[in-house]
Amino acid sequence: MRVLNGKRILINGKGGSGKSTIAALFAHSLNKKGKKVALLDGDPSNVNVLSRSCMGLRNGPLPLLEYLNLKYGNYTGITEMLFSEDHFKLKISEIPARYYLHHENIRLFQAGKISRDDIYNVFFSMILQYFNLDDETVILIDNKAGIEYFMHGVNENTDLIIIVVSPEYESIRLAEKIHNMCMEREIEHVYAVLNKVDCRSTENDIKNHLSLIGIDVIGTVEHNSRIKISMLRGSMINDPIAVTAANHLIMQIANRMLTSVFKQ
Numbered sequence: 001m002r003v004l005n006g007k008r009i010l011i012n013g014k015g016g017s018g019k020s021t022i023a024a025l026f027a028h029s030l031n032k033k034g035k036k037v038a039l040l041d042g043d044p045s046n047v048n049v050l051s052r053s054c055m056g057l058r059n060g061p062l063p064l065l066e067y068l069n070l071k072y073g074n075y076t077g078i079t080e081m082l083f084s085e086d087h088f089k090l091k092i093s094e095i096p097a098r099y100y101l102h103h104e105n106i107r108l109f110q111a112g113k114i115s116r117d118d119i120y121n122v123f124f125s126m127i128l129q130y131f132n133l134d135d136e137t138v139i140l141i142d143n144k145a146g147i148e149y150f151m152h153g154v155n156e157n158t159d160l161i162i163i164v165v166s167p168e169y170e171s172i173r174l175a176e177k178i179h180n181m182c183m184e185r186e187i188e189h190v191y192a193v194l195n196k197v198d199c200r201s202t203e204n205d206i207k208n209h210l211s212l213i214g215i216d217v218i219g220t221v222e223h224n225s226r227i228k229i230s231m232l233r234g235s236m237i238n239d240p241i242a243v244t245a246a247n248h249l250i251m252q253i254a255n256r257m258l259t260s261v262f263k264q
């Protein structure tokens, strides 16, 4: 498990596929193993979902956007700052406590909202570049949906990409696109997680399809009505079956990373 220390894990996939759910489950699983976790909520369209699902709290931390004194709508200020030396201010270890929530070994940060996608992408890739707590903390990044972040080098600042795939045509197609972009950029650690699967034969079909096109499927989180209820109530996701599935996925990731360390 030490192989995950200091690693940045970017979670992406189609909107609604379960990125935030998987991020919360991974955080719980790593926390239970005594790992330090930094969770970065990078989806400006779904604010506070992780404070609820991961910590059971209604309100999120103050956004990093505010910490950087970047005002909503002030795009000139944002671009100027991003290209100045000021972004070194983003040393996570120096960020005051009001910019994160703490629960056991988990710290939750929130990027913040910028309505213009292009500016947000640059801002977010900058955050990722300097988002580093210490060599022991595992960093989980709950990304927004889509693939445009690839244009802004987000992937260069991550060690591992998890594609969450739900049993829907668009989700599978997007997984293929993400995988292709990762291959073009020679990103080594790209793994798919199936989520919300409620039927064994569907699971096998999707797995076979993804494997055929070269996508490494590391496991499944089944459709789980307790997750749905937690998300509906805005309470913490801690269903033991789902956390057990997440434990298995984390083990798979660690094993693959270890194997590749030995290969080198």
Ligand SMILES: Nc1ncnc2c1ncn2[C@@H]1O[C@H](COP(=O)(O)OP(=O)(O)O)[C@@H](O)[C@H]1O
Pocket: 013, 014, 015, 016, 017, 018, 019, 020, 021, 022, 049, 195, 196, 197, 221, 222, 223, 224, 225, 227, 228, 229, 231, 232
């Ligand atoms: N394994 C699961 N079983 C049942 N419902 C799920 C599961 N994973 C996610 N969901 C539901 O799907 C919806 C979208 O999940 P979410 O994690 O917010 O997706 P994303 O972050 O990709 O947009 C949520 O309402 C959640 O209740």
Ligand SMILES: [Mg+2]
Pocket: 019, 020, 021, 043, 046, 049, 142
């Ligand atoms: Mg989300």
